[in-house]
Amino acid sequence: MPTCEVCQQPANQICGGCKLVYYCSRPHQKLGWREGHKFKCCAFKIEYSDTLGRHMVATRDIQQGEMILKEKPAVIGPRITCPTVCLTCGKNLDPPEFGDYYKCSKCNWPMCGPECESADFHKPECKAMTDRKYKCDIKYQGPNKVQAAYCVISPLRVLLMKHSNPLQYENIMNLESHLEDRINTPLYTILRANLVTFIVQVLGLPFDEETILKVASIFDTNSFDVRSPDGSRRLRAIYLTASMMDHSCTANTRHIFIGDDFHLAVIATVPISKGDLITATYTQSLWGTLDRRKHLVTNKFFDCECDRCKDPTEFGTHLGNIYCSVCNNPFAQNTSNRGSMLVSTNPLDEEAPWKCEKCEHSILSKQMVWGNNALKQDLQKLNKTAPNEFEDFIEKYSQTLHPSNHLVVQAKLALVQIYGNYKGYSLTELPNALIRRKVDLCHELLEVADKLEPGWSRFRGTLLLELQAAMTMKTKREYETGKITKAGAQDELMESLVLLQEATNILRIEPHMKDTLEAKINELTYLLDATAEEEVQ
Template sequence: MNKIYDISYNNIFTRYLTAARFIKQGELILKEKPLLVASHRGSRNFCLKCCSYIKTDTYDICKLCNLAMLCRTDCKGKFHSNSECMELKKLNLKPTFLVEHQEIITVLRLLLKKKYSEDEWNKINQLESHLEERRNTPIWKSCDSLIVQVMKEANIISQEDEISDIVQKLCGILDVNTFELRPPYDPSDLVVQLELQALRGLYPEAALMAHSCVSNTHLAVDNDFVLYIHSSVDIEEGSPIFCNYANVLDGNVERNKFLKQGKYFECTCKRCMDPTELNTNLSALKCHNCKKGLIQPQKTIENRFNWSCTSCKKNYHSSMIETILGLAKDLVFGPGPSNLTKLEELNMKLLQTLYPRHHLILELQQILMGFYTQDIPSRKNLMGKIKSCENVLAVTQILDIGISRIQGITLYELHAAKANLAYMEYSKKEITTEILLKRLLSAEETLRAALEHLLYEPKNSPEGYLAKNALGYLKKLRESIRNIKEQLIMENIVATSSSKKKNRKHLVQK
């Protein structure tokens, strides 16, 4: 097989992946096992073998090293290797040490690789850490207090500053290069698992991908934490292979804040430099001064954002906008409305200030999508779900182009609402058989579009199970469409026969 990507260098000697040849949409660019899977600092304790979270205060300790925390002693996970077990045993720490100091687990595991796996250690050590940018910052001081000093006091590392810098470098490597992951899931709990992201994985090769807020790759991880990277669009030979480090549905300000604080760079991609965010207006507010224009963030040369109205040109102080958006964010993500009526009222309230496609409105739309079909859906709720799905798709088809997980899931939800609404109206004799057929054909087309995205998901992943369900629903939907077509043919035959009988009777009477 021809080599599909190269490792290139820019003018500051940063490594990144480029296409070694033309890459067609949907091609597998890279498949990589994780060098390490771990929780975020400050997260709950997790099993060092299978990486599932330990939900209660009860846990088991590995009987061989007498230190590694496990969900149970007979756990079949693969991440606590024999080599790691032997190295942990040499530390001679009390069994509850890692339970009491879970912050150090991930860094400790990386540090141990220096002893038992030189190849893996070299891969880790070559990754960007932004050590100097982090030095003496709040995150540096936090890592020093919770990790470096704890390891020194336990005699895991020596007191030298050089060793402290190595530990701080590993903290930086983890923060800068890891990918968000979900813990092992139960397929029967699919809806919950689609929302759950609380682990991080280190993939040294994939970490070399450069960032763009409009990426050209589709990333997916299976239940064994194997990472699959497909091209989401065609990629020309020599072009960078991009992934989006940030949330695609966050606005310009939020994404740039995340990239600056977590990845230590400023993004200047075409989306970040466009105040309309490619005509989606994902960050826009309504101007209450002129009642006509939109307040948009314009990125400056100094990488700050200035807010001004597109119509009256009034400038707004960024602190004022931040206050408004902070209040709106608290309403959307806080312990607010827990029923459909209250959520719809919140949506109407936010629309008085925010543009209909503002990223916070889209977040609320996605929450509403789940509420619209919680119980037996009404016509109003199904129509509301269709509208919410269409609003999300209108943005993702621009910002998450090509193969897209968000589009796949949203299209799946949209097809179900379309089909259910058609069946409901037909059962109440509000639409004819011909209109039912037309509406089901539209739902079938939507479901096929969903599968075009979801079939790139690994089979043993939440979206993979969703794709399997979608194939089953597509089969049933096609059977229903075929039966309706047969019914229409029979109705036409009966109608034609009846018409001929009437004509003959009319001629006999004459």
């Protein structure tokens, strides 16, 4: 029988967090927590290997939807370049009413107002600048003007920790930097001229060039892109523990940011077994393998060799594939090969040729890259509020791109977001044909989500939310026009409710989704009750 962690007597109360220790009573559980278990209580451990470096491993079975980690940022600050933001709260500053932004009375950096200026968060950097009589010269130059001056702030905050919080400084400096790989890049040539000059010559801080650039490189290697739900703040932050998660292109977690202080919460999207790696995605899961691996090697300095990257069809989604121009030629005599795709002969080698699955036709990798980039540019030029342009893109390249090619997927996702949500295309305004189109698009994208972002991913949750809304409107219209019976309407509304309940399980932890989900559940429940009452009458 297990024994109590505190008194070593027989115990049957297991710790609800780590599921590893037992207690004989509630008082001993509280005592054990105060005496140190709170620092060890988690569902994972950090291990090291020569191939993976430091990584996170599950110490027990983890349930789908379980919060594995909640962590506050070790340091948070502006991105290298960004619009004008407040140094304290990170909010994008609106165009000023009277010529210029509110400025800190000491260092002259743009701020929200007196409250942010006087916040403790801003004081160390403000003092470092005012001690040297430095004044920021950012002025209002029009909306969304990108400022390069912010590149100094996040590294400065880490460097100032050497005296204010030496333990945190050492923890950050012990993270992987890959400075040796970045040092001669164009960006770091600019940082050497701007960041190093600012820290050493302008502020007179006692740091050498290598240390300053190492801090910048630690940010580039380990930081998370932090966004507020309303889009008013976009920052970058380092989370010491979360940075230990290994990458996978089909990760078993997702993360969200909670509160104004941006605590990071890591959520299991699928059940994770004891001993399994706990993984995150450091790239975009809806990009093809060529783009994902290029992004990872350029920004994180490693070559991904996960199962998805090894599979030339990306788990059968054909996300990065195109149709073979020979087999799918409308004048080809042999029609048995129609639908065959060009796939990479070695997905882990970006220079490997691409060959047809059925015939001998092949093209060079650089031809694939050129074509991919050209079509990406076409997609980026489309009006983000004009669904016809996305529909035309899908139709135009239907003989070239697989229906779940990543460019087509992005176009379909844009349509799902426009239909039912944008002005002029709300669900009440959409004709029946476009309601059905939205339903079909959601089903197609859910098939992709099941393979590339399995489980309770944000992608799946938002698609389910869009699908149930369209299905509910479709059912309501068909019932009102007599196309389906009351019983049929009840069945379809129950199907929509099942989808909504799953979407709620996935998204309810998102801070900005609670009211939306409750309203949708109440609305659907009302429709179910209304049709039930009519049937009784």
